[in-house]
Amino acid sequence: MKKFILYIIIGAATFIMGYTINNMYSPDLSPVQPIPFSHKIHAGTNKIPCMYCHIYAENSRHAGVPNVKRCMGCHSIIRTDSPLIQTLTSYWEKKEPIPWVKVYNLPDHVYFPHKRHVKAGVPCQRCHGDVANMDRITRQAVSFGIPYARVSPLKMGWCLECHKNEAQKYIGTPVKNGTDCWTCHN
């Protein structure tokens, strides 16, 4: 009997451990993209503002990724000798949009309006992390080459934290109707 309880406890503990490992170290947190686009070069070194490419963020619930024409706007001239840029150009010539893999993937039952958050003054880095220093977009923070924590767990508790407490910083009060289920789940 005692052994059985011991097995249950170990099973439960390792189950939780496995779940946490998945949350923190799963490869989906930083998937490989079809073109290894580096935000460090674009947003970091060249200081291109976020909304130059992610044009819908201020007007819509979706921020979207930049359309291929926006990339070609610069890259029809800049660095055309690089093989990566040539891959990009081939997508444009073939008239095929680039199939990016979504990193900040909220489930379908969540309604998240980028517009409201951008207009409230929440900086992009609050939820997306220090994108300007990321080569490949990741939802993990990295220290000395070892990933150690979640930047954006995208869990409901994490959203509610800000809605209840941190919103003071941005709009002066906790979010109005911020904890009403229908605000995000209709």
Next chain:
Amino acid sequence: MKRRDFLKILGVGGVGTGLGYFFGKASKPPAAELIPYLNPPVDVIPGVANWYPSLCTQCSAGCGIHVRVMEGRAKKIEGNPLHPINKGKLCARGQASLQALYNPDRIKKPLKRRGNRGKGDFEEITWEEGISILSKNLISLSEKGEADQLYLLTSQIRGSLNNLLNSFMVSYGSPNYLQYELFQNKNLLHASQVTMGVNAIPHYDIANTKYLLSFGADFSSTWVSPVSYSYAYGQMRQGEDGIRGKLVQIEPRLSLTGANADEWVPAKPGTEGVLALAIAYAIVEDGYYKGPDAASWKALLSGYSPKDAAVVTEVAEGRIREIAKEFGQTRPSLAIGGENLARYENGMSGLVAVNILNHLAGNIGVRGGVIPNSNGSRTIDFKNNIAALAEAASASKVKTLLVYDTNPVFTTPKAMKTEESLRNIPFIASFSSFMDETTAMADLILPAHTSLEDWGDDFADPSVGYPVATLMQPAVSPFFNTMGIGDIILSLAKGVGGKVKDKMQWNGFSDYLKDAWKENYSKDKDMLASALTFDEFWNQLLTRGGWWPDEKAKVKAVSVSPKGIEAHISKVSSRFEGDEKGFPLYLTTYAHSSHLDGRGANLPWLQEMPDPMTSVVWGNWIEVNPTTASSLGIKEGETVTVESPFGKINAHVYLYPGIRPDTVSMPIGQGHRAYGRYAKDTGSNPIEILPFKEDPETREIALNSTRVRISRTTASEKMVKIEGSTKELGRNIVQTISPEEFKRMNKEVS
């Protein structure tokens, strides 16, 4: 032991971790791709809707709509708030037309017949091939000197498309452009012409009237312009002046409008025209008519005293006189003649009688009465109708038939032998989007756009007392490989060549439309007075959804004279085929509130909408009075055979207290043999068993023209109703107050 335990613990630990890891993976949303635009459209913001005004084509009312489009997909159709006909509201049929755009049974590309006609075997071809096949056929017909044996059959199209089709046919050399729909209101139009001298259906000002006498007009659901009239009905009942109008409905079967009426007068089928004349007689005799020619009216109506009429119509004489008194004395009042009255074999004369009533009560040309529409220019050639086409086809005088947006095989009685006569035509081309019964008989199908993908315009008939033009513009890009009907005709014109090509030089229908509007703009002083250049004007048309004057036209009075009317009034009540003994029940048919004449049967939303009076879904039924049913030993839901002297069909029985015991009633619209997966196995089509009878003047097909008998059969399919019980059982669910108390209440409040 220790090692064993250690291994067990290791195993449990490993399994636990693995389960936890994969549970974590499974509880995350699945990996998603993020596909950007290649070259983003300028007017689209993903997640934000665009609204395009356009035109609804589900019936001939011509309501203006707003289409909500998100990322190039149409999401919802609503009314255009600026449009004078429907004022931002829209009926169920208009909203459901969205499912016609994205319907799985749409014809996706041009088709050519492969096997025998009617077998449904088609092969896909390209547009070039299709247009060239049809052009070759037309060229050879013209070369043989048989250009007048080309027939074009469409629904009731008005506006620029009508003009285009007309030009095409005329320049080709064929006078045979027919329009046929089941509910074309030809009788109503002709009655207005004959009595009031106007060439358009008048505007019935229901909103401002205080006594509405409706002869079988189901204006809440299907008659002429239901959204406009429903809006007006709301104003009549609870308008701002606080005086509630009264509605009296005269019909043998209680329709949706009748259910909302204050009084229901169940006259005997076919006798409502006589009843109207009797009321007119009573108005003159009892002195409510103040005109100078009362004596000539009395002479004209002398055969229709209320006493005689009471026998024929089975409505008590006292009641007739009471109606006459209220109708004659309440100012303003309004009498309207609906589809039930119009579709007897002498229906037009019934409608003339209704107009006489309006004149005698002084309703014509006044607010709250009948307002003649000033833009009337609709002339219909009554001789050239669908029966004429069927006759010509049987006599092999039709070599090529082009069909668009109409389904005569479904909407004509079997006795007219439409299908057989179509088989006699060597070449049939259809421009339909769906494989309905008529399209299945075609040799070539060139599918046209649905109304959400196409250009067009419409001049509303009836209008609301001043001209209203609506513009139809594409809200979405073409979803399948189809072409706009105007573009098809223009390509055909180029393919045919010669005179036709010279007369029709436009590259596309949108150019034709713009040119037509340029002409309108240069001629109409109201439009010119708007002080805009044509391009600004065109933009305004596209954003507003159409054109209507800011200043409303003046209402001009029209009088009706007793001279010349006598020829149009029928001396007797309408005749029904079938002898009384063999076929004891009168059959009345009516437009289904969701499917109208059958066009809505392929839309799943409309099939699932419960019928307002019976709550039946996905099927058809026959309404039988409970006393009649019990005398015949029939229970609700049973299948019966409905037999007329012209055919028989099966139908489920619905016990309906709102119908005379000597009458049964069936809705039109179900019973398709082809038309897609949603229209299959949904009952039977009552038009099949009707006789081939037409009104003598307008040649409109009479829908209430036969008697039937019903007998039990072995039940097969179930009738599905949504309702449970129809009794309130004292629960006070729909609470009411009496009209007297309402009057008292209003006086206190005001």
Next chain:
Amino acid sequence: MAGFLERITERLNIYREPGWYKKFDHKWTMVIDLDKCNGCGACVLACYAENNIPVVGKEDCDKSRAFSWLRIERYVEGEYPDVKVKFIPVMCQHCGKAPCETGCPVYATYHNQDGLNVQVYNRCVGTFTCATYCPYDVRRFNWRTYKFEQPLDNQLNPDVTVREMGVMEKCTFCIQRIRVAKDKAKDEGREVQDGEIQPACVQSCPTGAMTFGDLQDPSSKVAKLAKSPRRYRLLEELNTDPSVIYLKRVMNDGAGTHEE
């Protein structure tokens, strides 16, 4: 310590009476004039189009699983020729003291600060308690994951969740439209105007029988209509405090006037 105890008791006290919100941000109310309603059903179809309601087909309709969130009830009394027919559109009444809210074991339904009865699809486990408690029979259960035949799924409204099997759903007073209007108002730095929010049914009603608005705004149409002497609420004797107000129909139905 005293403050702590105070907060706890306050919390416990408010759970005693359902519908405890004393101060609403808005109190969304619908007024339906039964004298204008003619039973045409345009509202039912508008609701289908707006809220991604699936078409269930003949078989399921036969099992009383028809899905409409808004239904038109029809009562036929009398025999030929004195037949009296009455229509009444019924949707979720968004009761102030909703029985359904008390029954849900997982708190998937509750009352929010806008006066609406909230149904959270992702929290619902499908115990059916709420539907059993509702006296108006307005809650619909997803007996299957209904398929939207391609390409009809192009018509689905992206602002509304498509529900899966096992989830309860009901009329939401078109919360997605309320949200869009509030969003727009916030962008323009103002309050929501009367008449700006129209749920799909209200927007499509041809006779204009339905009106929607904020009862707390004294200048709104619903506030004025709600004062009508013809007002009543459905099954008022059950004390559910519904947010849908009906105006009595004017007819001689032989049963005399009904007192409130």
